[in-house]
Amino acid sequence: MNFQKMILTLQQFWADQNCIIVNPYDTEKGAGTMNPMTFLRSLGPEPWKVAYVEPSRRPSDGRYGENPNRLYQHHQFQVIIKPSPDNIQELYLDSLKALGVDALHHDIRFVEDNWENPSLGCAGLGWEVWLDGMEITQFTYFQQVGGIETNPVAVEITYGMERLASYIQEKENVFDLEWVNGIAYGDVFHQPEVEHSKYTFEVSDVKMLFTLFNMYEQEANKAMEQHLVFPAYDYVLKCSHTFNLLDARGAISVTERTGYITRVRNLARQVAATYLEEREKLGFPLCKKGDVEHV
Amino acid sequence: MSKDLLFEIGLEEVPARFLRAAMQQLKDRVVKWLEQSRLSHGDVHAYATPRRLVVRVESLAEKQDDVEEEVKGPSRKIALDESGAWSKAALGFARGQGVDPEQFTFKELNGVDYIYVTKSSVGVETSSLLAEGLLNILSSMTFPKNMRWGAYDYKFVRPIRWLVALFGSEIIEMEVTDVKAGNVTRGHRFLGTEVVISDPASYVETLREQHVIVDVQERKAMIEQQIQALADEKQWKIAVKEDLLEEVLFLVETPTVLFGTFDPSFLNIPQEVLITSMREHQRYFPVLDDQGKLLPFFVTVRNGDATSLDVIAKGNEKVLRARLSDAKFFYDEDQKLQIKDALSKLETIVFHEELGTIGDKVRRIRRIADQVGQALHISGNQVESVSRAADICKFDLVTQMVYEFPELQGVMGEDYARKAGENEDVAKAIFEHYQPRSASDDAPSSIVGAIISMADKMDTIVGCFSIGIIPTGSQDPYALRRQAQGIVQIMIAHQLPLTLSQLFDIALDVHEELRDMKRTKSEISKDLVEFFGLRVKKVLSENVRYDVVDAVIQAGFDDVVSVVARGDALMQAVNSSTDDFKTTVESFNRVSNLAAKAGNAEVSEQLLQEEAEKALYTAWRAVQQPYHTALSEREAPKALALLAQLKEEITQFFDAVMVMAEDDNIRKNRLALLASLDQDLKQFADFNKLVW
Numbered sequence: 007m008n009f010q011k012m013i014l015t016l017q018q019f020w021a022d023q024n025c026i027i028v029n030p031y032d033t034e035k036g037a038g039t040m041n042p043m044t045f046l047r048s049l050g051p052e053p054w055k056v057a058y059v060e061p062s063r064r065p066s067d068g069r070y071g072e073n074p075n076r077l078y079q080h081h082q083f084q085v086i087i088k089p090s091p092d093n094i095q096e097l098y099l100d101s102l103k104a105l106g107v108d109a110l111h112h113d114i115r116f117v118e119d120n121w122e123n124p125s126l127g128c129a130g131l132g133w134e135v136w137l138d139g140m141e142i143t144q145f146t147y148f149q150q151v152g153g154i155e156t157n158p159v160a161v162e163i164t165y166g167m168e169r170l171a172s173y174i175q176e177k178e179n180v181f182d183l184e185w186v187n188g189i190a191y192g193d194v195f196h197q198p199e200v201e202h203s204k205y206t207f208e209v210s211d212v213k214m215l216f217t218l219f220n221m222y223e224q225e226a227n228k229a230m231e232q233h234l235v236f237p238a239y240d241y242v243l244k245c246s247h248t249f250n251l252l253d254a255r256g257a258i259s260v261t262e263r264t265g266y267i268t269r270v271r272n273l274a275r276q277v278a279a280t281y282l283e284e285r286e287k288l289g290f291p292l293c294k295k296g297d298v299e300h301v
Numbered sequence: 302m303s304k305d306l307l308f309e310i311g312l313e314e315v316p317a318r319f320l321r322a323a324m325q326q327l328k329d330r331v332v333k334w335l336e337q338s339r340l341s342h343g344d345v346h347a348y349a350t351p352r353r354l355v356v357r358v359e360s361l362a363e364k365q366d367d368v369e370e371e372v373k374g375p376s377r378k379i380a381l382d383e384s385g386a387w388s389k390a391a392l393g394f395a396r397g398q399g400v401d402p403e404q405f406t407f408k409e410l411n412g413v414d415y416i417y418v419t420k421s422s423v424g425v426e427t428s429s430l431l432a433e434g435l436l437n438i439l440s441s442m443t444f445p446k447n448m449r450w451g452a453y454d455y456k457f458v459r460p461i462r463w464l465v466a467l468f469g470s471e472i473i474e475m476e477v478t479d480v481k482a483g484n485v486t487r488g489h490r491f492l493g494t495e496v497v498i499s500d501p502a503s504y505v506e507t508l509r510e511q512h513v514i515v516d517v518q519e520r521k522a523m524i525e526q527q528i529q530a531l532a533d534e535k536q537w538k539i540a541v542k543e544d545l546l547e548e549v550l551f552l553v554e555t556p557t558v559l560f561g562t563f564d565p566s567f568l569n570i571p572q573e574v575l576i577t578s579m580r581e582h583q584r585y586f587p588v589l590d591d592q593g594k595l596l597p598f599f600v601t602v603r604n605g606d607a608t609s610l611d612v613i614a615k616g617n618e619k620v621l622r623a624r625l626s627d628a629k630f631f632y633d634e635d636q637k638l639q640i641k642d643a644l645s646k647l648e649t650i651v652f653h654e655e656l657g658t659i660g661d662k663v664r665r666i667r668r669i670a671d672q673v674g675q676a677l678h679i680s681g682n683q684v685e686s687v688s689r690a691a692d693i694c695k696f697d698l699v700t701q702m703v704y705e706f707p708e709l710q711g712v713m714g715e716d717y718a719r720k721a722g723e724n725e726d727v728a729k730a731i732f733e734h735y736q737p738r739s740a741s742d743d744a745p746s747s748i749v750g751a752i753i754s755m756a757d758k759m760d761t762i763v764g765c766f767s768i769g770i771i772p773t774g775s776q777d778p779y780a781l782r783r784q785a786q787g788i789v790q791i792m793i794a795h796q797l798p799l800t801l802s803q804l805f806d807i808a809l810d811v812h813e814e815l816r817d818m819k820r821t822k823s824e825i826s827k828d829l830v831e832f833f834g835l836r837v838k839k840v841l842s843e844n845v846r847y848d849v850v851d852a853v854i855q856a857g858f859d860d861v862v863s864v865v866a867r868g869d870a871l872m873q874a875v876n877s878s879t880d881d882f883k884t885t886v887e888s889f890n891r892v893s894n895l896a897a898k899a900g901n902a903e904v905s906e907q908l909l910q911e912e913a914e915k916a917l918y919t920a921w922r923a924v925q926q927p928y929h930t931a932l933s934e935r936e937a938p939k940a941l942a943l944l945a946q947l948k949e950e951i952t953q954f955f956d957a958v959m960v961m962a963e964d965d966n967i968r969k970n971r972l973a974l975l976a977s978l979d980q981d982l983k984q985f986a987d988f989n990k991l992v993w
Contacts, residue, residue: 073630075623089452092462092479095313099490109491111609112616115552116351118316120446131448131459133314138616139583139601147450147460158452173616259649 007106008184009171009191013059016083016165019101020057025085028058033240034247037062038084038164039123042239045274046281047086048151048160052292054088059167063247065254068203071196074179078202079195083165090147090161098135098145098163106174113138121146125246125270127153127278130162142170152278153271212257219248219266226273235281242273303342303360304469307501308435309486311463314351317551319444319458324349324517330438331356338430339366348505348515350554351604352490355515357501361468365424372398374416377407391416428468432475435466439477453478463487470500489513489554492605512606513554521550524602527558528586531600535560538589539600542580549584553604560588561614565597567625570632573712574702578628581706583621631701635713640721643696650698656764657816659695662757665764667691668811670756676803679748683726686749690730693718694753697731711735737787744787744794751791758784759808762832766825767818771832785836792861793840796935800859805829834858841865845872848992855987863935870937871986874945888951889944889988892975895960899976900969908970913957917950921978932984940985947978 007015017027031041038044038060047054060082068078087094095116099109107114116133121144123129130146144164148156168191171183181192226241249266252258258266285291308331315323328347335342335358343360374380380391387395387402395402400418407414444458451460455478466473466482475482484498488511496511498504505515514520524546532539549556567575572595579585585599599621603613648660656662670691674684697703697714714731726749733750734757736742745751762781765771772781792799809822818825837858841850845868853867874882909915924943931940960975962968982988 074626090450090460092451092460110605111612113603113605113613114491115604116314117552118314118318131446138613139620140616147448149448157449159448159450161450173619178619178622 007174008186009167010186012105012167012171012174013081013083015104016101017057017059019104020085023055023087023097025055025057025087028056030058030060033243034063035060035243036064036246036250037123038082039128039162040126040243040246041084042236044084044086044162045126045128045151046235046239046278048088048148048156048162049154049278050282050285050290051158052088052285052290053295054086054160054292057083057085060084063202063250065202065206065250068199068206068254070203071181071192071199074181077168077180077195078199078206081167083167085163086160088156088160089158094161094163095145098143102137105170107137116145119144125249125267126274127151127271132161137170137173140169140173142166142173152281153275154278154282206251206254210251210255212252212255215248215252215255215257219245219252222248223269223273226277230273230276230280233280233284235277235284238273238280239277242270242277245270245273302363304363304471305467305501306342306358306361306431307355307465307467307498307504308357309353309355309463309465309504310439310461311353311465311487312457312461313459315354315459315551316446317351317548319446320349320351320354320551321517321547323354323442323444323458326442327354327356327438330441331358334434334438335361338434339368339424340427340430341366349517349551350513350515350520351551352487352554353513353515355504357504361427363427365427365430367421367424369419369421371417371419373410374398374405374418377414377416380405380416428471428473431466431468431473435473436475436477451478465498467498467501486511489605492555514556517550520553520556521546524550524556524558527556528600531558531560535588535598537596537598538591538593540576540587540589542586545580545584545586549602552584553602555605557603557605557607557610558600559603559610559614560598560600561618561621563597563599563618563621563625567629568595568597570625570629571712571716573709574628574632574706575625577706577709578624579621581708582624583617585617585621627705628702631705635700635702635717636720638700638717640693640696640718640723643699644693646699647695653764653768655768659698661815662760662764663692663695665760665811665815666694666753666756668815669760669808670752672807672811673752673756673799673804676799676807677748677752677797679752683749686724686726686730687752689723690727690734690749690753691756693723693727694731694734694757737790740783740786744791748795751795751797755788755791755804756808758788759804760811762829763805763808763812763825766828766832767812767820769820771828781832782836785833786840789833789836789840789861793865796862798862801830801833801861802826802859837861837864841868845869846875848990849875849986852986852988852990855990856984860935863932863937866935866937867940867985870941873938874941875991882945883993884952885945885948886988886991888948888955889982891955892951892982893979893987893989895972896976896979899972902973902976902980904974904977905970908967909974910967911958913950913953914971914974917947917954917978918974920947920950921974921981925981928981929984937985944982944985951978 021027028043031043035041041060043056043058047056061079062082063079065078067076069076091097115136117136119132119134121130121132127150129150130148132146134141135143135145142165146162148160148162150156168180172180175183177183181190181196183191185191185194222241222244226238226245229238229241249270324347328345332345341362342358346357348355374394375390380388382388391402394416398418398420400420404418405416408417447456447458449456461478461480463486464480464482465484465486466475467484472484473482485495486498486508488494488496488508493511493513496507498507508515514523528539528541575595576587579587579599585601588596588598588600590596601617647663648658650659652659652662667688670687674687679687697710697717700713700717702713703710711732711734715728718731719728726747729747730750730753733745733747734753736745736750736754745754761779762784765779765781770779805826809825812818813822834854838850838854849868849872853864853871856867858864904918909918924946928940928943931943958971960971962971
C-alpha cells in the first residue's frame, strides 16, 4: 500500500467512526499534539472527534537526507476522541487491519509508555504499540493538558506514518517509500530535508532567532490580554519552533534550556486556561450538539 | 456448604512492571476481606496477564460463620433504680444492643457487678455480601500510577473493560464504569474469542483453550523451557536476565520464543552496547557462545502462537538493524570527539543548581582524589593516574552513546579513553569509579578506581549535606545512602589505612575552598558522622549479629577497617567458644560496672596493697602495649586474645579485693585501676551490649 493510500485509508476509517477530518495546521510544530485541534480541543467538557495528518518538524532530527530513518520533518496521523470510547483499542486494531496488517501473522503489543510534553504542560498514560518489535503508534489517554486536568478524558492515537509505511512496504530507507506509483518519498521530500538540515545546523541566524523568540512571546502575551486564544496560541507555537531551531543549533546551554521551556509552558498554560473560560462564556456549544452521526 | 468464587478484572494492557505486585495485592485484599467477613474458605489462587487480574477462591462458605459475643453494659448500681426496676440507662443499653432486658445477666468485674448480654449474630448468606465486598476491593486497589478514562469518575491502573464475578455458577451482580459483571471473559486478543465461564473451577482450562495462560509460574516455565530448548538445539548460551524475563512474562498471554539474526559486522561495537540496545529498546535476550562472546543472534518472545514466526523474526531484524545502525553511528561519531572538547562541554551541564556544573564537580573530585592519594601514600605513577583519571572520569557524559543509554556511563568512557591512548589504569578507573553500582556489585578492583570512586561519592554527599539534602525515611533522591555504603565497601575491600574523619575533612576543605557553603563544616561533619555510622552498621550487620555490631560500633567506627575486624573477631569469639568466653565477658562487665563509679583513671602503683590487685595491675600493664599495637594494626583477633588473658586476674581481683575500701585513697585507687582497664576494653567494644 503506498503512502498516499495509507493516509486515505486512515482518513476514511476514522471518518467512518464519526471523526471530522481536518487538514494540517499551517503553523510549524513538533508534533500533531500541538495542533490546536488537539491541544485546545481536548480541554473542557465538549465532545470532540477529529483526525488529520500532521507534518511535524523536529529540527534536531535533521540528517541532511542521509539517514534512512531520521527526518527533519515526518508525518503523523493523529486521531483525537473525547470522551475516549470503551472500544478504542479494538477500533485501533481494526484500523491496522484496514491498512493490511493481519494481527494473526504479526506480533502486536501494547507496551507501557507514559507520554509527557513538559513544554506544553501535558501528561498522559498509555502505550507505544509494537508491530513485530517496531514502535508504530503512540496511544495516550490525556490526563493533563496545558496544566489542566482533562475531564472527560480524550484519547490520542498517533501513527508514525513513515515507520508504518517502511514496514508495510518493506523498505529499508524512508526515501525509497512509494508515495504513489512512480513517485517516491524522496522525490517529494529529499531536497527539503537536505536544505532544512543545512539551514538548521549551519545557516540559521541565532541572534535573529533569539529576537524572534522574544517578539513571539510578547505578541502571544498581547493577544492573551485581549483573550484572543487562537492567535495567542499561534505565537506560542512559533516560540516553540524557534526554541527548537535554537536548540538544534546548540545555541541554548543546558542551564538556559529549562528557562526557555518554562517560558513556553507558562504561555501554553495561560492559553489553555483562557480557552476554557472563553468556551464556557459561549456555553460549551458542542455539548449541546451531542454525538451526531455524520453523513 | 460451599462454592468457588471467581473474580476477574479485565483491563486494557497493564504496565508489566506493576502486574506481579497488583496480583498479590488483589489476593491479599480478598483474603483479608473474607476473614473480616467471617467467611471460611479453601485455597486462594491469584493469576495475572497483561489484560487481567484474577483471584479464585476454592470452597467459599455459602454463609458467614455464626458468632456469639458478650457485651458489657452499665454497672448494677446504675442499671437499677431505687425500686429495683431497670433504669433509663439500662433500657437504653438494651435498645442499643437490640435485646430485651430479660436477657441481661450480671457478672462481676473487679468487684463490681455489670450487666452483660450475649448477642448471637447468625451469619448471613455469602451471596448477599459479595457484590459490595468485591466493589470495595476493586476501588481500594492502589498502583504506582492511576489513570482516568472516558467520562467516568473512576481511577484505576488502566481502563476496566470487563468483569467476571461468579459465585459457583451464579453471577454476582455488580457494575463499575458502565461495565456489568458477568460470566463472559475474553480470550487472547487475536487468537481467542469471548467465552462463557460456566463455573470458577473451569476458569484456568477455559482460558487455556482461548490461548491465555493465566498462571504466572506456568507462563514463566514455558518461556524458560522454550529458551532452553532453543539454546540446546543451537548450542548457544542465552543470557536470561531475571528482570527482563519478569517483564517479558507480563507482556504476553501466550508465549512463543523465536530468534533472529543481525549483521556480524555490528560485532565491532563493544558488546555491552549491543546488549544494552537489544535489552533496553527491544526486550531481546542476547545470545553468547561458550566463552561469553556475543553472537549475531537475538531471542525474543512473541505474544501468540507459532504462526508466521518467520515474518515476525524478519520484522524484528529490521527494527534491530535500524537500532544497531544508530548505535554504530553514535559509536563512530563519539570517537571523533576529543576528550578535551568533551571536558569543556561538561562546563555547561548542571550537576545541581547549588552545586554547580559537572565541570565544577570534576574539579572538586580532582582535589579530593589527589589528597586522598597523598593520605594513602600511593606511588608516583599512581599519583599521576589518579589526577588524570579524576580529570576525565566524567567526559563520556557528553557522548551520544551515553546520552542514548545512560547506564553505559563509565563503560563507554573506559572504551573511548583506551582508544584515545589513555593509560590502562586511567581507562579502567573511569569504569570503576561508578562501582559499586548496586549493593550487590563489587568495589573497584584498582586503587586508582577506588580513590576516584570515593572522591566522586564523597563530593556528592558533602555537597548535598551542605545544602540540606540529607536522606530521611524513604526520601533519598540522590541515592546518598548507597553512595556512602559504597565508600564503606571500598575501604573494607582495599583495607585502606584511612579514617572516615580524614575523608570528611578532605572533602569539606575542598568544598569550603571552591564554593560558598551555607552550613558550617562542623555542622556538616556532625551529620556525616551520624549518617556514616548507620551505613557502617548496615555493612557490619551483613555478617555479624546485631548486638555484636552495637558493641563494636560503640568503641568507634571512624576506622572502618578496624571496626569490621573487631566485629568479625568478636562474632567469632561469641560463636566458637561457649562458657569460657562468656565468663571472660562477664569479668569485663564487672570491671565496667564499677569503673563507672571512678572519679579518674590515674592509678598509683604505691597505693596497690593486696596481692590480687597488684597481680591485675601487672598483668594489665604487660598486655597493654601489645594490645594497643594489635589494635592499631587492626589485628583484632590478637587484640581480643590479649584482653581475654586478663580474665583470671580480674576474677581473682573481685574474689579477693574489697574495692569499696574504707580508706578514701585506696578505694579511689582501686576504682581508678578498673577505670583505666575499662578504657582499654572500650577501645575494642562495649562488651555490656552483648546479649547471651
